[in-house]
Amino acid sequence: MDEKELLVRYRTTGDIEILGRLYAPYMSLLYGVCFKYLEDRDTSQDAVMQIFEQLVDKLRVHEVENFKSWLYVFARNYCLMELRKEKRQQHVDIEHNLLESEQKLNDAIEEKWSERDFENMHDCLITLSKEQAACIRLFYLEQQCYKDIADATGYDLSKVKSYIQNGKRNLKICMESRKNGK
Structure with missing residues (x-):
């Protein structure tokens, strides 16, 4: 069975084994894409698995013509979203640390x-x-x-x-x- 047939069959049946057959040949490619953006081995490996988990639902809804190129774009977008989340979290952490430091400074000043x-x-x-x-x-x-x-x-x-x-x-x-x- 070629990719198009596997995509149609997965879309109609939702059989994870079929999705696994579609996904397996691209895992090393996706790891490379993820590593390029995330620059961390463990995070990239986790991303490859997270992408697979998201495909379980996405491929049941979206009609995909060229699986390889669609998967590449999907993986790239996934990584970019992860980087945005990380950046936002860093910003929140920095704000929290600044407020905490200022409060400690104010407390120390008020005491003496x-x-x-x-x-x-x-x-x-x-x-x-x-x-x-x-x-x-x-x-x-x-x-x-x-x-x-x-x-x-x-x-x-x-x-x-x-x-x-x-x-x-x-x-x-x-x-x-x-x-x-x-």
């Missing part, structure tokens, strides 16, 4: 503040640019979010983030120099 520290902070706020000082006050003292600060000040959202980041760094440097100097 004296009246003198507040005076130093007030004196150091004056040394910041007006944009940095305004954004720092709104973010930390009034606990507004970036978007609200951007709306209130008229600054671009990316500028607000930059003013807060740079202002926080400059404020810390100023306060440490005052603490160490006195």
